[in-house]
Amino acid sequence: MAHMWHSLTGPWRALPARQRQILIWTFSIVLLLIFPLVDKMFKWGIVNDVTDVLVLVILALGLNIVVGYAGLLDLGYAAFFAIGAYTTGILTWPAHHLEWNFWIVIWGAVIVAALCGIVIGTPTLRLRGDYLAIVTLAFGEIVPVVIRNLGSVTIGVGPWRLLSDFNLTNGVQGLNPVGRPSIWGFKFSFDPTPWYYLILMIVALVIFANARLQDSRLGRAWMALREDETAADCMGVDPIRTKLLAFALGASFSGFAGAFYAAKLQAIFPELFKFNLSIMILCMVILGGMGNIKGVVIGGMLLQLFDRVILTQTTVFARSVGQALHISPLATIDLSLWRWFFFGLTMVVVMVLKPEGLFPSAARRAELHAAEEETPQPTERG
Amino acid sequence: MALLEARRISKQFGGLAALHDLDLDIEKGMIASLIGPNGAGKTTFFNMVSGIYKPTSGQVLLEGKEIGGLRPNRATAMGLGRTFQNIRLFSNMTALENVLVGMNCRLKSTWYGALLRSRSVMQEEAKARERAQELLAFVGLGGKGETLAKNLPYGLQRRLEIARALATHPKLMLLDEPTAGMNPQETVDAMALIKRVRDELGITILLIEHDMKVVMGISEYITVLDYGAKIAEGTPEQVRANPKVIEAYLGKGVAAGIRRAKQKVLAGTGSQEDGTI
Numbered sequence: 304m305a306h307m308w309h310s311l312t313g314p315w316r317a318l319p320a321r322q323r324q325i326l327i328w329t330f331s332i333v334l335l336l337i338f339p340l341v342d343k344m345f346k347w348g349i350v351n352d353v354t355d356v357l358v359l360v361i362l363a364l365g366l367n368i369v370v371g372y373a374g375l376l377d378l379g380y381a382a383f384f385a386i387g388a389y390t391t392g393i394l395t396w397p398a399h400h401l402e403w404n405f406w407i408v409i410w411g412a413v414i415v416a417a418l419c420g421i422v423i424g425t426p427t428l429r430l431r432g433d434y435l436a437i438v439t440l441a442f443g444e445i446v447p448v449v450i451r452n453l454g455s456v457t458i459g460v461g462p463w464r465l466l467s468d469f470n471l472t473n474g475v476q477g478l479n480p481v482g483r484p485s486i487w488g489f490k491f492s493f494d495p496t497p498w499y500y501l502i503l504m505i506v507a508l509v510i511f512a513n514a515r516l517q518d519s520r521l522g523r524a525w526m527a528l529r530e531d532e533t534a535a536d537c538m539g540v541d542p543i544r545t546k547l548l549a550f551a552l553g554a555s556f557s558g559f560a561g562a563f564y565a566a567k568l569q570a571i572f573p574e575l576f577k578f579n580l581s582i583m584i585l586c587m588v589i590l591g592g593m594g595n596i597k598g599v600v601i602g603g604m605l606l607q608l609f610d611r612v613i614l615t616q617t618t619v620f621a622r623s624v625g626q627a628l629h630i631s632p633l634a635t636i637d638l639s640l641w642r643w644f645f646f647g648l649t650m651v652v653v654m655v656l657k658p659e660g661l662f663p664s665a666a667r668r669a670e671l672h673a674a675e676e677e678t679p680q681p682t683e684r685g
Numbered sequence: 686m687a688l689l690e691a692r693r694i695s696k697q698f699g700g701l702a703a704l705h706d707l708d709l710d711i712e713k714g715m716i717a718s719l720i721g722p723n724g725a726g727k728t729t730f731f732n733m734v735s736g737i738y739k740p741t742s743g744q745v746l747l748e749g750k751e752i753g754g755l756r757p758n759r760a761t762a763m764g765l766g767r768t769f770q771n772i773r774l775f776s777n778m779t780a781l782e783n784v785l786v787g788m789n790c791r792l793k794s795t796w797y798g799a800l801l802r803s804r805s806v807m808q809e810e811a812k813a814r815e816r817a818q819e820l821l822a823f824v825g826l827g828g829k830g831e832t833l834a835k836n837l838p839y840g841l842q843r844r845l846e847i848a849r850a851l852a853t854h855p856k857l858m859l860l861d862e863p864t865a866g867m868n869p870q871e872t873v874d875a876m877a878l879i880k881r882v883r884d885e886l887g888i889t890i891l892l893i894e895h896d897m898k899v900v901m902g903i904s905e906y907i908t909v910l911d912y913g914a915k916i917a918e919g920t921p922e923q924v925r926a927n928p929k930v931i932e933a934y935l936g937k938g939v940a941a942g943i944r945r946a947k948q949k950v951l952a953g954t955g956s957q958e959d960g961t962i
Contacts, residue, residue, distance in 0.1 A: 515799055520799065
């Protein structure tokens with residue numbers, strides 16, 4: 304078997320690395336471009352699901368800048384997603400009589416999310432490690448609560464009322480409908496295909512930005528901070544400024560995702576942006592391999608594929624087995640309720656067997672397998 | 686005007702005075718050493734000059750400009766480079782990347798520059814890489830640019846730290862025990878490298894060192910600290926002959942103890958009421 308595999312892949316391995324890369328890239332791009340046609344042909348009906356998965360992939364790529372490159376553990380990243388979505392919602396909700404054009408609003412969402420990254424980052428990025436994680440966790444909890452309570456805003460000093468009972472976010476019910484994009488007279492509506500191509504473009508843009516940032520002066524400064532903050536500071540890297548940029552740029556990507564998601568879903572409410580979402584995005588980054596774009600994209604897709612396809616299919620299968628064998632608990636089982644159990648289990652297994660993720664960056668791999676190639680250290684002296 | 690002037694600087698850690706009213710001048714173009722027993726305040730002094738600690742009182746001037754109390758990255762931008770007593774490389778980055786991080790504050794590209802990759806950004810990047818390769822070659826790491834820092838042998842890690850500090854384009858370089866943990870041959874090579882940094886690049890050097898062969902071998906000026914205060918300074922010959930220095934290193938107690946023990950043996954008592962020896 305192994306021998307057969309070897310001879311089958313022989314011509315492939317004979318190709319130079321560069322050509323193999325080009326082939327893989329062309330193949331992936333063509334596949335992604337014709338995917339809606341294939342979907343229609345085979346009547347899978349999963350374009351909509353894939354579009355949602357790609358939204359999460361964008362979020363994972365944004366978080367990858369913060370966690371993977373700069374090494375800042377952010378447990379409240381969904382807050383920036385919420386801010387992006389609500390910026391879009393507020394600027395396009397008919398009751399506000401603004402109804403701005405989506406193509407302007409999406410950039411507005413990016414800018415607002417980035418500004419919020421700076422606002423939350425400025426006082427907190429002096430903290431290191433665990434403390435930052437706690438603050439971001441709190442921020443992630445605060446944002447949905449604030450949104451819930453902005454359904455009635457009153458601003459005034461004494462008897463003066465600047466705003467009285469102004470409904471900014473429509474509280475728990477949320478904003479519905481949200482403005483949809485249109486391009487050259489073509490309106491995006493319930494057909495998922497145009498949304499799919501739009502998100503594909505955003506994903507391409509985000510991957511491009513991620514790659515360029517990684518291989519730049521700023522990318523190196525992020526990595527240096529992750530490795531040793533004091534040493535980086537002494538080598539001229541301004542830690543506060545550099546971390547703020549990671550926060551702001553990471554947040555700005557979630558602005559894209561938020562705007563797109565709000566417009567596609569047509570309804571946004573605070574419940575969508577809970578802590579679970581932050582953890583899910585973090586899982587995507589960790590599973591794939593922190594700091595590696597390919598890893599984050601593939602890891603994120605695998606996790607979502609597992610969640611949306613494998614769990615539901617297994618449920619159907621388990622139920623039919625249960626019915627056939629007359630085991631009533633199995634016949635009514637719903638494995639998708641167990642998703643967090645399986646996520647947790649996956650994380651534990653990955654951390655034990657492959658702590659650097661499925662597709663690690665070279666640096667992470669080296670870091671986590673240090674024990675095997677330890678360089679001799681001298682004994683310390685005064 | 687000296688390149689580095691410390692004016693009555695003190696550092697208190699709670700009730701402990703790690704440094705007390707220290708005055709120190711380092712002339713431009715010199716290789717100077719800071720020596721003293723463990724806990725004398727040498728590394729504390731380095732940390733204050735490089736901005737890791739803020740002096741409790743006093744001034745630190747580099748070329749007449751105050752740098753005491755500046756954040757480390759600001760001090761670096763003003764022309765201060767340093768290495769660390771325990772190597773602090775970015776161990777999971779390549780040697781070349783380590784040096785490039787050192788150049789960070791001399792490069793101008795911004796985050797949007799990184800996204801757009803304009804011609805000027807790419808030119809700057811290419812120039813930086815070229816310069817980094819030169820620096821690696823200068824310290825004897827030519828051809829090792831793609832090796833992860835942690836995979837370099839110990840002696841080369843020390844050299845890489847020097848290359849990284851050189852990349853910050855310093856006027857004054859602080860070396861904290863540059864030969865610690867090296868074998869005799871590596872020590873000799875490291876001394877030669879330090880001399881070349883001064884002679885070929887014109888960078889003033891202040892080093893902390895415990896190895897007296899190194900200190901006496903390359904320093905032109907030595908300052909001796911003990912208990913947070915300066916007890917002697919001068920050329921290697923002057924310092925070597927200074928009785929206070931001998932006392933600080935061997936200890937008054939030990940010397941006196943040896944004398945007492947001899948007297949006891951001569952008197953034939955043999956009782957041991959104090960455990961000096």
